[in-house]
Amino acid sequence: MTARVLFDKLWDDHVISTREDGAALLWVDRHYVHEGSHHGFARLAQRGQALTQPGLTYGVADHYVPTRGRDLPIPDADVARMVRTLDDNAQRHGFRLFGLHDPGQGIVHVLGPEQGLTLPGMLVVCGDSHTSTHGALGAYGFGIGATEVAHVLATQTVWQKKPRRMRMVFSGQAGPGVGAKDMALNWIAALGADGARCHAVEYTGSAVRALSVEGRLTLCNLSIEGGARCGMVAPDSVTLDWLKGRPFAPTDWNRAVDIWSQLVSDPGAEFDHEVTFDMATIAPIVTWGISPEDAAPITATIPDPDRLSDPSRAAQVRAALDYMGLTAGRPLDSVTVDQVFIGSCTNARIEDLRAAAAVLAGRRAQVPGMVSPGSSLVKAQAEAEGLDRIFIDAGLDWVASGCSMCVGMNGDLVAPGKRCASTTNRNFRGRQGPGARTHLMSPAMVAAAAVTGRLTDVRPLLQGRMV
Amino acid sequence: MRGWSVEDGLAVGLPLENVDTDQLIPARFMSAPRSAGYGGFLLHDLRQTAGPDFPLNQPQAAGASILIARRNFGGGSSREAAVYALVDAGFRVVIAPSFGDIFASNSVNNGLLPARVTEAATERLLSATPCALRVNLDTLTITGAGDPVAFELDPVWRTKLMNGWDDIDLTASYADRIADFAARRRETAPWVWPDSAGGKAADL
Numbered sequence: 001m002t003a004r005v006l007f008d009k010l011w012d013d014h015v016i017s018t019r020e021d022g023a024a025l026l027w028v029d030r031h032y033v034h035e036g037s038h039h040g041f042a043r044l045a046q047r048g049q050a051l052t053q054p055g056l057t058y059g060v061a062d063h064y065v066p067t068r069g070r071d072l073p074i075p076d077a078d079v080a081r082m083v084r085t086l087d088d089n090a091q092r093h094g095f096r097l098f099g100l101h102d103p104g105q106g107i108v109h110v111l112g113p114e115q116g117l118t119l120p121g122m123l124v125v126c127g128d129s130h131t132s133t134h135g136a137l138g139a140y141g142f143g144i145g146a147t148e149v150a151h152v153l154a155t156q157t158v159w160q161k162k163p164r165r166m167r168m169v170f171s172g173q174a175g176p177g178v179g180a181k182d183m184a185l186n187w188i189a190a191l192g193a194d195g196a197r198c199h200a201v202e203y204t205g206s207a208v209r210a211l212s213v214e215g216r217l218t219l220c221n222l223s224i225e226g227g228a229r230c231g232m233v234a235p236d237s238v239t240l241d242w243l244k245g246r247p248f249a250p251t252d253w254n255r256a257v258d259i260w261s262q263l264v265s266d267p268g269a270e271f272d273h274e275v276t277f278d279m280a281t282i283a284p285i286v287t288w289g290i291s292p293e294d295a296a297p298i299t300a301t302i303p304d305p306d307r308l309s310d311p312s313r314a315a316q317v318r319a320a321l322d323y324m325g326l327t328a329g330r331p332l333d334s335v336t337v338d339q340v341f342i343g344s345c346t347n348a349r350i351e352d353l354r355a356a357a358a359v360l361a362g363r364r365a366q367v368p369g370m371v372s373p374g375s376s377l378v379k380a381q382a383e384a385e386g387l388d389r390i391f392i393d394a395g396l397d398w399v400a401s402g403c404s405m406c407v408g409m410n411g412d413l414v415a416p417g418k419r420c421a422s423t424t425n426r427n428f429r430g431r432q433g434p435g436a437r438t439h440l441m442s443p444a445m446v447a448a449a450a451v452t453g454r455l456t457d458v459r460p461l462l463q464g465r466m467v
Numbered sequence: 468m469r470g471w472s473v474e475d476g477l478a479v480g481l482p483l484e485n486v487d488t489d490q491l492i493p494a495r496f497m498s499a500p501r502s503a504g505y506g507g508f509l510l511h512d513l514r515q516t517a518g519p520d521f522p523l524n525q526p527q528a529a530g531a532s533i534l535i536a537r538r539n540f541g542g543g544s545s546r547e548a549a550v551y552a553l554v555d556a557g558f559r560v561v562i563a564p565s566f567g568d569i570f571a572s573n574s575v576n577n578g579l580l581p582a583r584v585t586e587a588a589t590e591r592l593l594s595a596t597p598c599a600l601r602v603n604l605d606t607l608t609i610t611g612a613g614d615p616v617a618f619e620l621d622p623v624w625r626t627k628l629m630n631g632w633d634d635i636d637l638t639a640s641y642a643d644r645i646a647d648f649a650a651r652r653r654e655t656a657p658w659v660w661p662d663s664a665g666g667k668a669a670d671l
């Protein structure tokens with residue numbers, strides 16, 4: 001048997017048939033749907049077809065849900081309709097829905113792993129690009145469009161061409177205040193927002209092994225921001241300890257673990273591409289522009305388009321600085337912010353909240369801000385640990401779980417021209433609201449920005465604190 | 468969906484990198500049903516803030532069916548609505564040096580061609596716009612602006628665009644193989660079906 005990388009094994013385990021032209025029909029183990037999946041359901045209805053595997057389909061109300069006044073009727077008619085449509089579809093097709101009032105409700109990419117619905121070796125899809133997140137557990141997770149959502153609903157399969165394989169090695173050890181978000185933004189800045197296009201990325205190396213599952217979920221989550229088709233980490237004892245006892249974890253645990261132990265890249269197996277990053281060179285990082293590739297260490301200055309040799313890149317930087325209201329050459333840590341946001345499927349798990357709270361404890365935020373936990377279970381856990389008090393005492397709003405200000409579809413928006421330090425994943429123009437200016441960074445760095453009112457190196461603020 | 472092999476149309480340039488799907492259609496428009504028509508949402512906020520100079524706002528751009536942009540067009544979210552906006556606005560072809568993966572596959576599912584060309588060819592085509600171009604799926608070439616430009620397209624996608632295939636119909640012919648696979652999967656990974664594996668789904 002030829003040596004295979006982890007991705008080859010996941011691929012082979014799901015191929016039903018491969019056409020002569022290379023397109024493969026793949027089996028889908030988990031299909032997550034949300035309010036935004038309404039186009040897919042509409043297509044299914046148009047064709048008069050039924051959902052083929054309700055037991056493998058799980059619904060989540062996250063993209064449009066309000067984060068305040070959850071016990072009241074939803075005031076926005078559009079949002080109310082979206083949430084109702086998902087309820088109706090769950091009723092009609094008979095799949096399990098984690099609806100607005102379910103104690104397990106949360107953002108789909110937080111909820112799936114947390115419930116043990118996503119497991120090693122699975123093929124996971126969702127009409128959401130950050131489905132790459134699920135790869136953190138050794139799964140093959142990728143986002144699909146509405147036509148494909150309808151296809152999965154109708155057939156429980158998806159057509160794919162096999163991506164190329166990339167290994168991304170993070171060697172060495174993370175310094176204080178440096179985490180998964182910094183690792184991810186670092187590689188995206190180095191390779192570009194399309195740097196891993198058409199590739200399945202496996203993250204390896206001592207710094208990846210040292211990450212908790214939460215950290216791995218963050219790392220894999222951001223794979224799509226570098227254009228990767230999916231990202232993954234081979235399951236190990238960290239993964240198994242984290243998964244054991246979750247509500248949907250296998251009852252025949254030992255047999256599952258036995259099978260999952262094969263989910264590693266064989267020694268000698270070759271990747272199409274290899275990249276290595278040395279953790280010694282990775283500092284806390286922030287974005288300054290309108291693409292996740294526009295990222296630099298907090299100690300750097302804002303780039304000067306006049307010094308760039310590539311005219312197309314220079315034009316891009318100019319447009320980005322114009323939109324962001326920034327001037328070239330200015331130190332990043334002199335940029336003041338108007339507000340902060342801690343939330344999203346990238347950075348709103350319990351560890352993320354702990355990291356932010358470690359910075360905020362006993363301090364006051366200089367700017368307003370909002371903390372939206374990744375799921376209702378994360379919210380309950382944070383409250384049990386007293387983290388909510390730390391955020392509230394610092395002057396931040398502690399709200400319910402949902403996509404919230406990551407995409408603003410529920411009305412949680414950054415006002416035009418306002419600058420937000422955010423733990424989310426996209427600093428695109430208008431992502432957090434028309435005219436909004438977003439700086440992406442880790443939860444600890446957002447907390448630091450809250451404390452000083454400007455982009456700030458979190459490291460000095462961590463001195464003498466338990467992290 | 469109708470198949471096609473040649474598009475003769477007006478090409479307009481959008482000389483930007485990283486035109487992400489949030490810009491192609493801002494999130495707040497996506498709750499509308501498709502029947503509402505998505506063309507008016509295309510690049511909505513950019514068009515509003517950039518004013519009359521914006522390429523798509525110019526009178527010469529009216530009726531364009533071919534769009535040319537710089538690298539990483541359609542990166543970001545998986546929203547197929549970004550493709551609906553382009554298609555409903557009359558576009559058949561987008562030409563760029565690279566595309567977001569999910570965007571490209573969504574495009575093909577809606578009859579929109581994501582044609583990949585070199586950076587140099589992109590710049591040359593951009594400088595010729597607005598102009599009439601012919602995009603030929605048979606020969607994988609773009610003609611009408613000096614020397615013909617070759618574009619890259621996955622063979623699977625090419626067949627699909629030319630035939631206007633619908634995947635669900637196509638997959639129906641695999642029903643037996645899918646059923647066999649599902650039965651095997653139940654044996655080798657019963658936990659995929661939490662209820663039948665005795666999982667605690669019911670307790671939740």
Ligand code: SF4
Binds near residue numbers: 063109346402406425
């Ligand atoms: S939190 Fe943001 S990125 Fe994550 S699923 Fe929701 S909208 Fe998408």
